[in-house]
Amino acid sequence: MSFYFIFWDGVGYGKKNPKVNPFFAAKLPTFQNFFQGNLPSLSFKKFSSDVVSLSPVNTTLGVAGLPQSGTGQTAIMTGVNASKFIGKHFGPHPYSTLVPLIKEKNLFTRVQQLNKSFFFANGYPKRYFDYIFGPRGKVPTIALSYLSTGKELNTHLHIKEGRAISADISGTRWKELGHPEIDAMNPIDAGKSFYTLGKNTDLIFFEYFVPDFAGHKRDMPMAVETLERMDGFLQGILQNFDYQNDVVLMISDHGNVEDLSVKTHTRNPVPLIVIGKDHRYFSSHIKRLTDVTPTVISFFAKL
Secondary structure, eight states: OEEEEEETTTOOOOOOOTOOOOGTTTTOOHHHHHTOOOOOOOOOOOOSSSEEEEEEBBOOOTOSSSOOOOHHHHHHSSSSHHHOOOOOSSOOOOOOGGEEEEEOOHHHHHHHTTTOOEEEEEEEEEEHHHHHTTTOOOHHHHHHHHTTTTOOOOHHHHHHSSSSSSEEESSSTTTTOOOOOOOOOOOHHHHHHHHHHHHHHSSEEEEEEEHHHHHHHHHHHHHHHHHHHHHHHHHHHHHOTTTOOOOOEOSSBBBBOOOOTTSSOOOHHHHEEEETTTHHHHHOSSBBBHHHHHHHHHHHHOO
């Protein structure tokens, strides 16, 4: 059994309006195939079949204001209501007082304590490391969680060798990032690579930040391409997927890209998409961001 955890930043339920919601301007055959021609929206929040579950997850966590990445991702990765802990939504990086909590309670640490293997599949350019480890740098929540286990982040060399996945899936920006030796990749092939990498570990994690970036830009063509890349990526994962034993879990930290009429985050719930083994178990237990890690850990503990 392999567990494929996909975190895509800034993806909520929106209106069925292709003028503001790129979900309804994009071509997303993989998603539509799962949901009988539908796509996640404020009027299509829940769905279940033999192989997939779709359900809404609350991101506000009882705290006023717009959900933010620092506290939202901390809630996902630790099971702790980070917004309530510090008294507000905060981002994009975790609040300083959250760092010890993240290091102690994060998903990777808890998987490690169960003697399960895990891998954070993203690969990063040199300038990323220069920034996060520089004098003014801050390590994002998911990277911090992984580093806290004693693991190291993947570099551009891991991308080149096929041992990591580009953070934008296709790797179209590597030349401008200072690594012209890295070729772009078809999203379907990237998904195949991710699936293959996952067969060597119990839990593999991929972080896709681009939807949130496109949402803040209010750039419809970019947002459409961003979602279509994920559709192709998912198609590649599922080409040889073992529906009886493997799991794909997709979750976001807050809404954004689903409403390009504003450049801020939204208070919309986010879609939880779970494919494969025991998918209904996850949809029945995950109602808030704080439910994600406890549910994943309970799943592994009962295997």
